[in-house]
Amino acid sequence: AVVSTQSTGSSGINAEYGDTLTDTTMKLVVIIGALLLISVSARRGGGGGHHGGHHDRDRDDQDRDRDDQDRDRDDHDRPRPPHPPRGPMIKNPRMVKAEQGGKAMLKFAIMGGKPLDATKVSIVKMLPGGFEAESRFEFKLAELDPEDVEGRFKHVLVGKAALGNATCTDQSRYRIKYNCGKKGEEEEEIFERDVEKSGHGGRQGHFGLMVEDCPRPTREPRPDYLKRESVAKPSIRVRPVHQGQTEGKVIVDFWIYGNGALDEAAVSIVKLGRNRTEEESRFVFKLATEETNGGRYSHIMKGRAAMDDLACEDMSRYLIKYGDYASGHFSVLIVDCMEPRPTREPRPTREPRPTREPRPTREPRPVEKRDPGPKFWY
Helix, strand or coil: CHHHHHHHHHHHHHHHHHHHHHHHHHHHHHHHHHHHHHHHHHHCCCCCCHHHHHHHHHHHHHHHHHHHHHHHHHHHHCCCCCCCCCCCEEECCCEEEECCCCCEEEEEEEEECCCCCHHHEEEEEECCCCCEEECCCEEEEEECCHHHCCCCCCEEEEEEEEECCCCHHHCCEEEEEECCCCCCCCCCCCCCCCCCCCCCCCHHHEEEEEECCCCCCCCCCCCHHHCCCCCCCCEEEECCEEEECCCCCEEEEEEEEECCCCCHHHEEEEEECHHHCEEECCCEEEEEEEECCCCCCCEEEEEEEEECCCCHHHCEEEEEEECCEEEEEEEEEEHHHCCCCCCCCCCCCCCCCCCCCCCCCCCCCCCCCCCCCCCCCC
């Protein structure tokens, strides 16, 4: 009876353990199947999974690229304004000289990538204000054979221009022109710049004519609207160092430049002491003001200052002032009061290096004669 009871208990335990394993296996199968369904749906783009988001971004990028291509196609089909005409390159000397009553001559070349028309070439005289007038230059043109031309330009016109009986009225700026537009139409002429820096290259065909014994043309006066009205800070120029001797005299010349009338009462010369303190100086000066015909400044004031009976106390720095604006520093040096510069001691001469004694020559080693061994007779 005892044995049968024990066998029944063991079989019940085994059956209960088998049911527990079966339930756990079923749960694992259900979980794995759910995960597989989620992954498949995400790959098809139907869910918000990690891979599905990547597919959405790729689709957005493709749509954006397609929109950019459509926009570029629309821009390509849209009509654009025509490019302005590009004219040929003109090479000529910058300056031409001639004698009065003589002849002025120059050579020039017109180069282009397209065939050139000799009837569109002209030489005009430049007038003040950017205006042009007909010139007295006469010229002849000849076209070179494209097969004989080397370089990027295949069409070249070479010309010779001359102006006879040159006078002072002919001294001016001139320009060689090539009309890019049709005759009778007013179109802007556009010329290529001479990129190569060579001895030629008038700027877009510009050149000047200088006639000997003729006054050089003066600059036009600057318009009033370009001149500065304020003269509170003029420019003062003076030589930085002046030398003298005791009981002697030193003279200082200076210039004051300004735009507008300059006040002589506003000029003064002071002595600079320690810590840049201003002291009264013994300089006496005279001033003279004149107007200019043009240029950067409209008025120039020239001054000359002098100081007699120089002493060592006068050796200092000075300052030329115009009103409250300080400028124009200079120094006065008294030669007799300057301390001599200390002379440098001569450098000690180095002792010559001792010469090395020659190495003793080694005696040759004695050559030992080897014993050839016993001689055998056969």
